[in-house]
Every structure is written in C-alpha cells, then in structure tokens.
Amino acid sequence: MATPCHSAHQDPNKDRECRAKASNVAAQGGNEEGHSASLLDIQGVAERLSTSHRHIRRLVAEKRIPYVKVGHFIRFDPSDLEEWVADRKVGIVG
Numbered sequence: 001m002a003t004p005c006h007s008a009h010q011d012p013n014k015d016r017e018c019r020a021k022a023s024n025v026a027a028q029g030g031n032e033e034g035h036s037a038s039l040l041d042i043q044g045v046a047e048r049l050s051t052s053h054r055h056i057r058r059l060v061a062e063k064r065i066p067y068v069k070v071g072h073f074i075r076f077d078p079s080d081l082e083e084w085v086a087d088r089k090v091g092i093v094g
Contacts, residue, residue, distance in 0.1 A: 039075035039076060040076040041073070042076075048081070065081075066083075066084055
C-alpha cells in the first residue's frame with residue numbers, strides 16, 4: 001500500500017505524521033482514496049443482510065452466494081455481495 005505522503009520528508013515530524021496516517025487508513029480497511037479493500041467474513045455478511053450466520057453458511061454450501069476462499073477461510077467481496085443482492089431484487093408488477 002502506498003503511503004498517503006508520496007515523498008520522503010526531511011522533517012522527522014512530517015514523516016511520523018505520514019506513517020501515522022497510513023496506519024490509520026490501513027486499520028480502517030481501506031486505502032488513501034477511501035475505497036474499502038477489505039473482505040467480509042461470514043458474520044459480517046450475516047449482519048449486512050440481517051440474517052443468521054447459519055443461513056450464510058448454507059448459502060455457501062449450496063454455492064448460492066459468491067465467495068472467495070482465502071486458505072481455508074471463506075470471505076466475501078462487498079462489491080460482489082451488492083451485485084448479488086441487486087440481481088435478486090424483486091420488482092413490482094403492474
């Protein structure tokens with residue numbers, strides 16, 4: 001990840017500020033432009049969809065929801081999840 005400050009500073013205080021800012025951005029799960037780069041776990045998806053983690057596990061087992069395997073962990077890309085939800089939106093007839 002690039003640091004928010006793209007050049008080396010002669011002033012140690014400025015350099016320290018840049019490192020602190022980069023650390024805060026990383027801790028918030030994003031990058032300096034504010035885009036989220038973090039994946040969700042099963043509990044995070046369950047909370048986002050207002051359902052139980054057991055339901056999410058069942059959707060994964062039945063391959064009915066897009067997910068990513070990271071080692072033996074199951075993770076979800078928030079943009080894939082938004083698209084998946086939008087594809088299942090039921091319209092009004094009439």
